Amino acid sequence: MRVAVVAGGLSHERDVSVRSGRRVSDALRRQGVAVELWDFDVAFLSRLQAHEVDAAFVVLHGGAGENGTVQAILELAGVPHSGATSHACRSAFDKAVAKARLAEAGIATPAWTALPSATFRDLGAAAVNDLLVASLGLPLVVKPVTGGSSLGVTLVDTAAELAPALVAAFSYGVDALVERQMTGAEVAVPVLERAGSFVPLQPVLVETAAGQPYDYQARYDASSGVRYTHLLDEDPDFDVPALRALAARVHEVLGLRGLSRVDIRFDADGTANVLEAAVTPGMTETSIWPMAIARAGLDLGQVCLELSRAATVPQPS
Ligand SMILES: Nc1ncnc2c1ncn2[C@@H]1O[C@H](COP(=O)(O)OP(=O)(O)O)[C@@H](O)[C@H]1O
Ligand SMILES: [Mg+2]
Structure with missing residues (x-):
């Protein structure tokens, strides 16, 4: 199988995406996949036309890679891509639109x-x-x-x-x-959808050093002291099955596909509020999604290969 991993781009999150792209490419190559690493730049269209690939795996963060632009170009060019369609990306990436859709579906999200x-x-x-x-x-x-x-x-x-x-x-x-502002605990729930059903990945409790926000540095600097704890179903403090069901529901309500990461924060009264769903979750060494994949005993390359293969199967429209 030949897969183009699309990473980099011109958003503020370019550096993170380059790291994500490298990791996914290496993992796919270990599965015997012929990988091309493509940036989203002025040469993108000519690369798309000149190279024969079976699917694209988009790991661009922010901007064009998450708002549906890259997905739309791939769809126009007839290249199957992993993850959500361009239309679904566009509404998930716009937090105001996504929150309105969640609220309409009865899902708690901060006012x-x-x-x-x-x-x-x-x-x-x-x-x-x-x-x-x-x-x-x-x-x-x-x-x-x-x-x-x-x-x-x-x-x-x-x-x-x-x-x-x-x-x-x-x-x-x-x-x-x-x-x-939600003042309770922060949990990120990685979602993996395989052959139409959800693989139970464990939510991750995110704890920053006392009083520190979960900001850019906290997220991507391995020495920032953020603690990530995988929550098991029988956790005494969290209703983990309910959190997983909530994430799967968010994924469905927003019409997402393949993979996502749902960011949740608890209100002071203990209600789980959905902040957003990331359509191309980070894949760096400090990122939650690949952490949960490893924790579930799955191989990142195998999972990315499956997602790429699934993309090539025509979707019911
Ligand atoms: N309503 C909120 N209450 C408390 N913390 C929040 C809230 N919104 C965002 N945050 C904090 O900011 C981080 C980033 O916000 P988020 O909405 O997930 O945007 P993004 O990850 O796209 O930058 C969250 O992970 C959380 O730590
Ligand atoms: Mg977030």
Whole structure:
């Protein structure tokens, strides 16, 4: 089988994607797959036309690789790709759209408002900020509506922190999401869908060093001291089967395919709230998805090969 691993790209998460791409390529090669490592750049289309591959495995993070652009180009060119379709990627990557779909399906997600930067300019930032605090309360979180790797995400504990947090989010895009801050534990649930059914991967409890946010550095610097604990079904503190079922439901409601990672955070009252679903989860040495694969006794290359093969089977439309 010949697979093009698409990694790199021009997003803020290029470095992470390059690391993910290298890892997936090595794992696939160990399975005897003929791998080509493709960047998403100006030469992408000519590579696509010049090379015969059976499938593409997209490990781009942020931007074009997660918002459905790369998937759309692959679909136009008739190249099967692992993971969600371009349409599903687009709505999952837009946190405001994804949250609305989850809420409509009865899935708990932190209360939120999404606003473009122009609103703050046109109506006056101070007045809009006051409304946000009066309506959503404190503490809050501000983040870009489309983004990833915690870039532009700020935890806002006081009203005075709201304005600079919005400025930070707007440096990543024109829309900001302002949502209630969940103060309970953080859990990421890796999802693997094989032949239409879900493989039970164990949720991972993410614990940062005291008082530290789960930011870019915490996520990708192995020395950041973040603790990842695989939760077993019989865990005394978490209803792990319910968390796994919730992640599978999110994957379904958002129309995802193959693989995803569902980020969940508990509210102070113990409710599991869904923050987002990542359609091309990180595959680096510190990433949760491959950690859970290894923990389940599965081989990353074998799983990526299966996902690539599954992509070549025509989907019912
Ligand atoms: N509503 C929230 N309450 C508490 N923490 C949050 C909230 N939203 C985001 N965070 C923190 O910020 C991190 C990144 O946010 P997330 O929405 O998953 O965006 P992304 O991973 O795409 O950057 C989360 O893993 C979590 O640690
Ligand atoms: Mg996340």
